[in-house]
Amino acid sequence: MKILIKNGHIVDPANKIDDIRDILIENDKISQVAKAIDTKSDKIIDAKDKIVIPGLVDMHVHLREPGREDEETVFSGTKAALKGGITSVLAMPNTEPAMDSVENIKKLKDIINKTAQANVFICGAITIGRSGKELTDISQLKKEGAIAITDDGASVDDEILFLKQLKNSAQEKILVICHSEDKLLSNNGVVNLGVISTILGLRGSPKEAEYKRVERDINLAEKAGAAVHIAHVSCKESVGIIAQAKKKGISVSCETATHYFSLDEELLMGYDTNLKINPPLRTKSDIAAIKQGLKDGTIDCIASDHAPHTQNEKEIEFDRAEFGKIGLESSLAVSVTELIKTKILTWTQLVEKLCLNPARILQIDKGTLGEGKDADITIVSTDKEFIIRREEILSKSKNSPFIGKKFTGKVEYTIFAGKIAYVGANYR
Amino acid sequence: MKNMSSWTKKDLLGLYELNKEEIELILDTADSFKEISTREIKKVPALRGKTVVNLFYEPSTRTRVSFEVAAKRLSADVINIAAQESSVKKGETIIDTGTNIQALKADIIVIRHDSSGAAAMLSRHVNISVVNAGDGWHEHPTQALLDIFTLREKIGKIKGLHVVIVGDISHSRVARSNIWGLTKLGAKVTVCAPPMLIPEEIEKTGAQVCHDIDEALKSADAVNVLRMQFERDLKGAFPNQHEYFKKFGITKERLEKVKKGIIVMHPGPLNRGIEISSEVADGANSVILEQVTNGIAVRMAVLFLVSQGKEKP
Numbered sequence: 001m002k003i004l005i006k007n008g009h010i011v012d013p014a015n016k017i018d019d020i021r022d023i024l025i026e027n028d029k030i031s032q033v034a035k036a037i038d039t040k041s042d043k044i045i046d047a048k049d050k051i052v053i054p055g056l057v058d059m060h061v062h063l064r065e066p067g068r069e070d071e072e073t074v075f076s077g078t079k080a081a082l083k084g085g086i087t088s089v090l091a092m093p094n095t096e097p098a099m100d101s102v103e104n105i106k107k108l109k110d111i112i113n114k115t116a117q118a119n120v121f122i123c124g125a126i127t128i129g130r131s132g133k134e135l136t137d138i139s140q141l142k143k144e145g146a147i148a149i150t151d152d153g154a155s156v157d158d159e160i161l162f163l164k165q166l167k168n169s170a171q172e173k174i175l176v177i178c179h180s181e182d183k184l185l186s187n188n189g190v191v192n193l194g195v196i197s198t199i200l201g202l203r204g205s206p207k208e209a210e211y212k213r214v215e216r217d218i219n220l221a222e223k224a225g226a227a228v229h230i231a232h233v234s235c236k237e238s239v240g241i242i243a244q245a246k247k248k249g250i251s252v253s254c255e256t257a258t259h260y261f262s263l264d265e266e267l268l269m270g271y272d273t274n275l276k277i278n279p280p281l282r283t284k285s286d287i288a289a290i291k292q293g294l295k296d297g298t299i300d301c302i303a304s305d306h307a308p309h310t311q312n313e314k315e316i317e318f319d320r321a322e323f324g325k326i327g328l329e330s331s332l333a334v335s336v337t338e339l340i341k342t343k344i345l346t347w348t349q350l351v352e353k354l355c356l357n358p359a360r361i362l363q364i365d366k367g368t369l370g371e372g373k374d375a376d377i378t379i380v381s382t383d384k385e386f387i388i389r390r391e392e393i394l395s396k397s398k399n400s401p402f403i404g405k406k407f408t409g410k411v412e413y414t415i416f417a418g419k420i421a422y423v424g425a426n427y428r
Numbered sequence: 429m430k431n432m433s434s435w436t437k438k439d440l441l442g443l444y445e446l447n448k449e450e451i452e453l454i455l456d457t458a459d460s461f462k463e464i465s466t467r468e469i470k471k472v473p474a475l476r477g478k479t480v481v482n483l484f485y486e487p488s489t490r491t492r493v494s495f496e497v498a499a500k501r502l503s504a505d506v507i508n509i510a511a512q513e514s515s516v517k518k519g520e521t522i523i524d525t526g527t528n529i530q531a532l533k534a535d536i537i538v539i540r541h542d543s544s545g546a547a548a549m550l551s552r553h554v555n556i557s558v559v560n561a562g563d564g565w566h567e568h569p570t571q572a573l574l575d576i577f578t579l580r581e582k583i584g585k586i587k588g589l590h591v592v593i594v595g596d597i598s599h600s601r602v603a604r605s606n607i608w609g610l611t612k613l614g615a616k617v618t619v620c621a622p623p624m625l626i627p628e629e630i631e632k633t634g635a636q637v638c639h640d641i642d643e644a645l646k647s648a649d650a651v652n653v654l655r656m657q658f659e660r661d662l663k664g665a666f667p668n669q670h671e672y673f674k675k676f677g678i679t680k681e682r683l684e685k686v687k688k689g690i691i692v693m694h695p696g697p698l699n700r701g702i703e704i705s706s707e708v709a710d711g712a713n714s715v716i717l718e719q720v721t722n723g724i725a726v727r728m729a730v731l732f733l734v735s736q737g738k739e740k741p
Binding site: 201204312316318320 | 444522541544549563565567632
């Protein structure tokens with residue numbers, strides 16, 4: 001099977017390409033990237049006026065399987081990912097049961113082999129049951145296929161225990177992803193602490209709950225010589241702390257999520273539970289700092305933090321509703337609209353954040369359009385505006401605050417492992 | 429009677445979203461309704477044939493009874509649902525309860541709930557009118573309206589007044605609604621409490637903060653004394669009731685040092701000897717029982733106006 005993508009504007013920072021090229025795909029690999037490829041192929045895709053980028057690598061995704069198949073499954077989540085131009089995801093281990101043992105990972109691998117529509121990489125847990133009490137055997141988890149560890153949703157409060165696992169991870173050369181939150185400080189807060197929490201009469205979570213724990217996690221990582229990645233950075237202070245640590249040469253990377261540069265706390269005035277997220281939406285000045293961090297390179301990646309929840313868990317009282325929003329199908333569009341159209345990032349920089357950097361951080365051979373690489377490719381149109389509609393969402397859960405909103409950056413084709421895996425409505 | 433056709437809203441969720449004219453319209457309407465309660469036959473047909481449902485998720489006697497009396501004096505049929513004892517206990521959501529009440533062809537739901545935002549959520553899912561009778565720490569608009577109505581009746585105006593609100597501001601929906609209502613009408617508001625009971629960045633709402641009640645009262649025209657709920661949420665904020673009474677309690681001695689005619693309000697129920705002394709509560713400065721009477725007129729006005737309104741928030 002040969003697919004030829006003609007006349008697209010290729011953005012491939014790994015190979016320093018930002019220009020019109022053709023791409024030839026043979027079977028599941030990219031066989032040639034060149035100007036005006038003229039060869040017989042089974043299918044030609046005309047990508048004139050389109051941007052052609054590597055399939056996105058989303059390193060923060062909750063697929064909910066096993067345990068909460070009513071919210072999402074590996075099948076539905078990867079279908080949604082492909083629609084969003086995402087060809088690789090890192091599945092968070094806060095499933096039921098958690099990915100804390102060889103046995104549980106084996107079961108997940110089986111589900112992935114049978115049902116996944118895109119690449120699903122496995123993330124193990126730091127502690128048994130993510131309870132922060134007893135360490136997992138990361139050497140075993142790694143052998144079984146885990147490429148990183150995290151207790152996402154929780155931070156290991158016990159510093160001695162966490163330091164020990166960081167030392168183990170340095171030994172095993174496995175990345176530790178930190179959900180940096182001090183729950184004593186966040187104090188069951190449901191929105192950012194400030195005038196908005198005061199007006200709404202909701203419990204506020206102070207920024208300190210995040211950035212003091214970011215600081216601690218980086219200090220411990222330095223002590224252990226481990227590589228850490230700070231998940232879902234949401235506030236100005238965290239960006240500053242990470243910038244300092246990078247300057248010092250500490251091995252730290254970080255991600256933000258699309259909502260931390262597109263949505264601020266003032267939108268919560270209507271008590272929309274789809275805007276109830278942890279860490280909470282912050283202030284306009286935090287958004288500016290996140291954008292600056294993306295621009296200057298302090299923030300390495302953009303993830304979706306796709307967190308599906310059913311209507312029963314969201315359409316209830318604000319303080320009782322679950323945290324999180326879906327994002328697989330919107331993260332590229334939100335990024336293009338908020339960062340490219342506003343000229344905060346160039347396409348090359350955006351592709352680094354969405355594709356290349358997460359692949360490098362996870363040490364997977366993805367995120368590029370190099371010859372011989374896996375043919376995971378996303379074709380995007382940037383000229384037309386479109387509206388995100390509830391009925392078009394493929395994820396099992398519909399908890400998106402972006403429904404009804406206008407964006408640019410629509411995925412027209414997603415090619416996964418050399419096959420056309422998603423085609424936008426305009427090309428069907 | 430003023431031009432009530434200028435009222436457009438189907439709901440009353442809070443005073444934050446009302447403008448000065450809308451607040452004044454409620455107060456003026458209440459003015460004209462107040463006289464009804466002094467008649468021998470205390471009833472007008474303004475809401476005849478309409479059904480008002482009091483949906484109360486929190487135990488409340490005063491507010492519920494006040495709404496019930498108000499609705500009945502307008503000739504509405506009133507149904508009371510104490511939601512703690514109903515299907516809610518079996519797990520029904522507010523939205524399902526609300527749409528069921530709507531299916532019964534009720535016209536107005538008066539909701540009291542312990543979660544902030546509950547009234548707003550209900551309002552998004554039903555087309556009939558929703559009146560917030562207190563949601564969590566968020567707002568209690570009719571309480572603030574009756575406080576302001578009482579002040580206006582006593583002093584003749586709101587603009588230029590200095591009102592002190594003393595007590596647990598952090599957990600008080602009464603304080604928040606009063607801040608919005610009073611500042612929109614041109615009053616100066618000072619909130620007074622120990623630092624732990626003042627919510628974050630409250631000064632951005634337009635209220636001023638003072639931690640010393642004697643200082644705050646110096647230029648005050650009125651003081652609104654909040655009920656201190658030592659049974660909940662006050663852990664660590666203040667050592668004990670006696671200490672609180674000493675530092676913040678409204679006593680005769682304190683009032684002797686300030687403006688002679690200072691008006692003392694309290695939303696009730698009173699904790700005598702904790703936030704207010706009996707001498708003050710029953711004394712010449714107190715308008716506490718007048719507030720209760722005015723509550724009827726204000727709630728009649730609110731029920732009447734929202735029943736005329738069409739516009740969703």
